[in-house]
Amino acid sequence: GQNIDQPTEMTATEGAIVQINCTYQTSGFNGLFWYQQHAGEAPTFLSYNVLDGLEEKGRFSSFLSRSKGYSYLLLKELQMKDSASYLCAVNDQGGKLIFGQGTELSVKP
Amino acid sequence: GAVVSQHPSWVICKSGTSVKIECRSLDFQATTMFWYRQFPKQSLMLMATSNEGSKATYEQGVEKDKFLINHASLTLSTLTVTSAHPEDSSFYICSARGTEAGGADTQYFGPGTRLTVL
Numbered sequence: 001g002q003n004i005d006q007p008t009e010m011t012a013t014e015g016a017i018v019q020i021n022c023t024y025q026t027s028g029f030n031g032l033f034w035y036q037q038h039a040g041e042a043p044t045f046l047s048y049n050v051l052d053g054l055e056e057k058g059r060f061s062s063f064l065s066r067s068k069g070y071s072y073l074l075l076k077e078l079q080m081k082d083s084a085s086y087l088c089a090v091n092d093q094g095g096k097l098i099f100g101q102g103t104e105l106s107v108k109p
Numbered sequence: 110g111a112v113v114s115q116h117p118s119w120v121i122c123k124s125g126t127s128v129k130i131e132c133r134s135l136d137f138q139a140t141t142m143f144w145y146r147q148f149p150k151q152s153l154m155l156m157a158t159s160n161e162g163s164k165a166t167y168e169q170g171v172e173k174d175k176f177l178i179n180h181a182s183l184t185l186s187t188l189t190v191t192s193a194h195p196e197d198s199s200f201y202i203c204s205a206r207g208t209e210a211g212g213a214d215t216q217y218f219g220p221g222t223r224l225t226v227l
Contacts, residue, residue, distance in 0.1 A: 030214075031214070033215060033216075035218075040200075040221075040223075041220065041221065042202050042218040042219055042220050042221045043153070043202075043218050044218070045215055045216075045217065048215060087152060087153070091214070095141060095158070095206065095214070096143070096155060096158065097143075097153075097155070097204075097216055098155075099152040099153045099154075100152060101151065101152045102151075102152045
């Protein structure tokens with residue numbers, strides 16, 4: 001079956017670093033995506049990993065280990081506006097995205 | 110680039126009526142679009158894959174006669190919720206398949222449509 005797990009919620013302090021983990025078991029794999037979603041809005045693309053390793057994009061980095069079925073999203077220098085839901089999604093080779101349940105991140109002053 | 114629009118952004122209708130939601134890719138052509146629904150505090154659930162010029166592919170458990178999908182052009186897909194009932198109230202989001210800088214095949218999401226059925 002298809003299974004993507006991520007923590008339901010996390011809390012962090014403004015200016016700090018937070019790591020959101022995602023583990024997956026899917027029948028196919030053609031890349032892993034991270035999206036950010038603010039309440040009542042659609043998801044916005046953050047990052048994409050298809051090869052093992054770290055992809056860095058400004059304050060956001062994403063890591064993938066295909067052999068372990070594991071990814072994480074790293075957010076540095078947290079800002080209040082980073083409070084949102086972060087969705088891990090796997091492209092299952094059919095072009096379909098399978099989403100995890102999302103991690104609700106609260107950034108506190 | 111890679112902007113997807115949806116219309117309407119919200120709609121309130123009476124039980125038994127039909128509602129049409131439009132999804133447009135504004136600055137790129139999308140042969141494939143996807144329709145999702147999302148309940149509060151839950152993740153996105155794929156309803157169907159919409160391919161330009163052919164029939165949509167529905168996920169298991171999604172009634173194709175209730176959720177009609179038409180993808181008549183490379184920039185427009187529509188979802189019609191027929192004979193809507195209160196349990197159909199949800200946040201409906203479309204996405205269009207495009208290519209991110211660097212070649213990644215990704216999906217770009219529309220802003221979503223909040224449907225409330227009374």
